[in-house]
Amino acid sequence: GFPSYTGFTIWKYSVSFQLFEERVSLISHWFDLWTDKQRKQFLHRMLMRCSKSQLKFTQNWFAERIPVTKVDFTRVLPRFISLYIFSFLSPRELCAAAQVNWHWKFITEQDCLWVPKCVKFGWFLPYTPADNEYSAWKRHYIACASSLDYFTPREATEIYGTLNEPKAENEEQEERLREKWLRKIIRERLALHKKELFKARPPWMSGTWSSRFLKTRLQPSQAQTIQDRARLQAALQLIRLVLASLKTLPKRKNVTGSRSDPVLPYKHCQRVYQKHSSFAYPLEPYLVLISSRIPAYEMVLDSIKPGVIPVLYEHCGMTLEGLLFHIEKALDGRKAKSIGIFSDGNSREINLLQGCRISIENILSPEVREFWEKLGCVMSPEEGGYVDIFVPLAASEAGMEVLSQLTQLTGVLFRTPTGIATGSYQHILSEWLGKQKDGPPTSTYFTEVKLQTWLRMTELLEEALKSVRKQMRPYLSELQKSISDRIIGQVMFDAVSRAKVHTNQETAQTFTDGLAELSKRSFVSKIARFLIDKKLQKDTADRRTRIARELLTSEKNYVHMLETVRDVYVTPLKAALASNRAILSHANVQIIFSDVLDALQLNRQFLNELTERLQEWRPSQCLGEIFTQFGWQLQTYTNFFNNYTVILKTIDMCRETIPLFRAFLKRHDKTVVTNMMSLQELLLCPSKRFEEYLNLLYALRLHTPSEHADHEDLTAAIKMMKQYKEYIDQVCHHSCLCSLLSVWYSCLVLGEANRYLIRIQDVTQFSCCSEEICVPFRLYEHISDLSLFLFNDALVISNRSISYVPFERTPKTTYQFLASVALHRLVVEDIPRSKYIKNAFILQSPKRQWICSIEDEDDKFTWLSALQSAINCSIEKN
Numbered sequence: 001g002f003p004s005y006t007g008f009t010i011w012k013y014s015v016s017f018q019l020f021e022e023r024v025s026l027i028s029h030w031f032d033l034w035t036d037k038q039r040k041q042f043l044h045r046m047l048m049r050c051s052k053s054q055l056k057f058t059q060n061w062f063a064e065r066i067p068v069t070k071v072d073f074t075r076v077l078p079r080f081i082s083l084y085i086f087s088f089l090s091p092r093e094l095c096a097a098a099q100v101n102w103h104w105k106f107i108t109e110q111d112c113l114w115v116p117k118c119v120k121f122g123w124f125l126p127y128t129p130a131d132n133e134y135s136a137w138k139r140h141y142i143a144c145a146s147s148l149d150y151f152t153p154r155e156a157t158e159i160y161g162t163l164n165e166p167k168a169e170n171e172e173q174e175e176r177l178r179e180k181w182l183r184k185i186i187r188e189r190l191a192l193h194k195k196e197l198f199k200a201r202p203p204w205m206s207g208t209w210s211s212r213f214l215k216t217r218l219q220p221s222q223a224q225t226i227q228d229r230a231r232l233q234a235a236l237q238l239i240r241l242v243l244a245s246l247k248t249l250p251k252r253k254n255v256t257g258s259r260s261d262p263v264l265p266y267k268h269c270q271r272v273y274q275k276h277s278s279f280a281y282p283l284e285p286y287l288v289l290i291s292s293r294i295p296a297y298e299m300v301l302d303s304i305k306p307g308v309i310p311v312l313y314e315h316c317g318m319t320l321e322g323l324l325f326h327i328e329k330a331l332d333g334r335k336a337k338s339i340g341i342f343s344d345g346n347s348r349e350i351n352l353l354q355g356c357r358i359s360i361e362n363i364l365s366p367e368v369r370e371f372w373e374k375l376g377c378v379m380s381p382e383e384g385g386y387v388d389i390f391v392p393l394a395a396s397e398a399g400m401e402v403l404s405q406l407t408q409l410t411g412v413l414f415r416t417p418t419g420i421a422t423g424s425y426q427h428i429l430s431e432w433l434g435k436q437k438d439g440p441p442t443s444t445y446f447t448e449v450k451l452q453t454w455l456r457m458t459e460l461l462e463e464a465l466k467s468v469r470k471q472m473r474p475y476l477s478e479l480q481k482s483i484s485d486r487i488i489g490q491v492m493f494d495a496v497s498r499a500k501v502h503t504n505q506e507t508a509q510t511f512t513d514g515l516a517e518l519s520k521r522s523f524v525s526k527i528a529r530f531l532i533d534k535k536l537q538k539d540t541a542d543r544r545t546r547i548a549r550e551l552l553t554s555e556k557n558y559v560h561m562l563e564t565v566r567d568v569y570v571t572p573l574k575a576a577l578a579s580n581r582a583i584l585s586h587a588n589v590q591i592i593f594s595d596v597l598d599a600l601q602l603n604r605q606f607l608n609e610l611t612e613r614l615q616e617w618r619p620s621q622c623l624g625e626i627f628t629q630f631g632w633q634l635q636t637y638t639n640f641f642n643n644y645t646v647i648l649k650t651i652d653m654c655r656e657t658i659p660l661f662r663a664f665l666k667r668h669d670k671t672v673v674t675n676m677m678s679l680q681e682l683l684l685c686p687s688k689r690f691e692e693y694l695n696l697l698y699a700l701r702l703h704t705p706s707e708h709a710d711h712e713d714l715t716a717a718i719k720m721m722k723q724y725k726e727y728i729d730q731v732c733h734h735s736c737l738c739s740l741l742s743v744w745y746s747c748l749v750l751g752e753a754n755r756y757l758i759r760i761q762d763v764t765q766f767s768c769c770s771e772e773i774c775v776p777f778r779l780y781e782h783i784s785d786l787s788l789f790l791f792n793d794a795l796v797i798s799n800r801s802i803s804y805v806p807f808e809r810t811p812k813t814t815y816q817f818l819a820s821v822a823l824h825r826l827v828v829e830d831i832p833r834s835k836y837i838k839n840a841f842i843l844q845s846p847k848r849q850w851i852c853s854i855e856d857e858d859d860k861f862t863w864l865s866a867l868q869s870a871i872n873c874s875i876e877k878n
């Protein structure tokens with residue numbers, strides 16, 4: 001039994017192995033007969049059937065027989081390590097490496113590789129490269145290297161004689177003295193340059209006792225900008241000195257063979273002088289500071305003469321360091337011939353900033369004294385420069401003492417009015433203290449006619465503009481002409497109806513003459529042009545034709561708006577959804593856009609019918625029938641208006657929670673294609689369109705005779721549209737009642753004794769995705785929008801959300817309280833500007849931190865200056 005069983009097993013195994021070998025040989029034979037494409041398909045199917053252990057076996061087999069010997073290290077290693085490796089290459093080797101492929105070209109042309117190579121030879125870039133400028137330092141290195149001057153032996157012999165001819169002792173001594181003098185001048189300029197850099201340091205880098213609360217590792221971008229300007233100014237002075245010393249040298253040939261003087265390449269010198277010479281302002285311009293506390297300061301800005309640099313600053317929340325920074329930025333490295341200060345005050349003090357009144361009591365305090373000393377440094381050293389203060393300090397002994405102290409601090413003469421402050425700023429037209437060679441100081445900075453107009457209107461304008469400026473500041477400049485047109489039309493048609501204007505020729509002529517007279521005093525109104533040019537034409541048929549064409553034109557514009565929503569928003573979102581890169585889910589897309597697309601289909605059908613009627617237009621043509629049929633299909637708009645509030649809430653929710661959709665809206669909102677409107681503003685068009693339908697139908701019926709066949713249909717259409725307009729108004733009223741929420745919610749009680757608000761700043765909150773790597777290469781992700789409320793004793797941090805109220809154009813901002821940090825427990829840390837984040841800083845409390853970023857660079861400097869000043873005051877109190 002046992003031997004036979006063992007023999008049977010061996011026999012069975014040998015037969016199976018023989019069968020396996022035959023099948024393997026058969027498959028190998030087929031494999032040899034297949035094409036390359038068939039072999040690849042076969043291998044792909046076999047690998048897809050393999051288990052993990054089998055795939056691991058295949059990988060090890062390839063690793064043993066085909067070792068990986070060539071790997072692009074720039075694709076494997078982090079970028080900063082690749083840049084470190086490339087930093088050891090010479091310029092010639094970097095240029096050769098840039099020819100490998102596009103990826104190596106991008107890495108080897110980074111500015112961090114070429115800056116040390118340029119600085120090594122003293123080749124400084126004479127301008128600050130833009131954020132999107134690429135390989136600026138490499139191009140600068142090549143330009144400098146290609147323009148190096150040289151002498152051939154024959155030219156050297158012609159100029160200096162034979163090579164073996166010894167120089168005279170006097171000539172060698174003069175050359176040594178010249179070199180020694182140049183080195184001395186350069187050392188002095190560098191020492192002066194370092195002093196200017198020290199003065200330009202921001203307040204949180206001042207090195208004082210309070211700076212230990214700031215963990216700033218690098219200077220912010222504002223200080224870097226000031227350093228660049230000071231460096232450029234010093235470089236210009238050095239260039240002038242070198243050029244003056246080299247004037248005696250003869251012309252030589254450069255590498256290209258053309259004659260040239262021993263100067264920098266032309267295009268780089270041109271950039272230097274373009275940066276520091278402006279066609280709008282002279283090299284020593286006049287500068288005037290204007291406080292926002294001045295009544296109707298917009299008119300004061302409008303009255304400034306050409307060539308005078310205005311600096312408008314916020315009276316609340318600004319510090320002396322921030323004000324000085326704005327002055328230096330406006331001058332852009334130049335010296336001011338004269339500086340005017342147009343602020344509030346009286347005969348004893350200058351109300352320069354909130355909480356900073358310059359008087360005899362505090363003029364020698366360290367902060368105030370440092371401000372005036374630095375202000376004197378930006379003045380031109382030549383005679384004839386003044387500081388003109390538009391406050392009547394010369395009207396009192398205390399004011400004269402303040403002027404005396406200011407003159408000693410700055411070394412500059414001060415001029416002020418001698419009149420008495422009456423509260424209406426009439427004192428600036430009185431006599432001024434000091435020399436007045438070129439007339440009164442007001443004529444230096446302002447156009448006197450406009451300034452006198454402002455003086456007469458200051459009190460009235462301040463009362464009128466206080467509320468208007470607060471409510472309409474975002475739209476006042478854009479809608480000024482449109483608002484005036486509407487006011488004129490509203491006054492006209494409130495007094496007399498449109499029908500009476502057409503029937504009563506005497507009344508029409510009176511309105512025409514009145515509007516013509518109005519157009520002479522101001523700009524011509526659209527309504528005035530219409531009444532003057534057309535002269536109220538009597539042909540009823542022509543009027544009906546014009547209204548019908550206006551109806552068609554407005555309908556085309558409305559359909560175009562709806563098509564814009566479809567093309568700009570719906571089509572890209574659906575395309576992203578189909579490509580598995582969804583920005584919004586299918587449900588959210590349907591909630592937001594389904595009703596709008598149905599309305600577009602309905603109005604396109606209505607537009608086609610309207611176009612057909614007007615192509616065959618004649619006086620007997622009827623349009624009321626089309627509107628009646630359109631009115632029976634308004635269920636589509638009913639669905640839209642019922643869901644309108646849900647649509648807006650869905651948009652706000654998706655914008656707050658989905659970063660891709662937030663970036664999508666930022667990229668597509670308020671562009672030329674959308675007629676500078678956002679998605680929410682485009683969704684307002686349907687509600688406005690029904691009001692236009694009603695007005696056009698009223699005008700069409702007015703010019704349709706009662707015996708016309710279209711008169712009854714127009715009356716029925718007006719009744720239908722009027723009822724639907726009332727329904728829209730009811731929906732709007734209900735939505736407004738539902739949206740009356742508190743601006744602040746979940747907030748602590750802020751009304752404590754001796755607490756006042758200093759400044760409000762809107763910021764963007766980020767989170768760091770990679771804290772392990774180096775700071776310049778860290779990535780950040782946008783989390784939410786914050787608003788920072790700076791009080792005199794605490795910093796309140798709130799979450800800011802913007803929501804659109806139904807049937808309103810202006811959005812509503814709500815704030816949710818997040819935290820309140822005492823100022824003496826707050827730590828501020830600056831984040832250096834990098835490719836991935838700019839204008840950022842860290843707010844550190846004992847329990848948590850916030851990474852914040854401000855959109856504008858100047859706003860960041862002003863905010864950090866005010867915050868640091870408040871922190872210093874809070875530390876002194878505690």
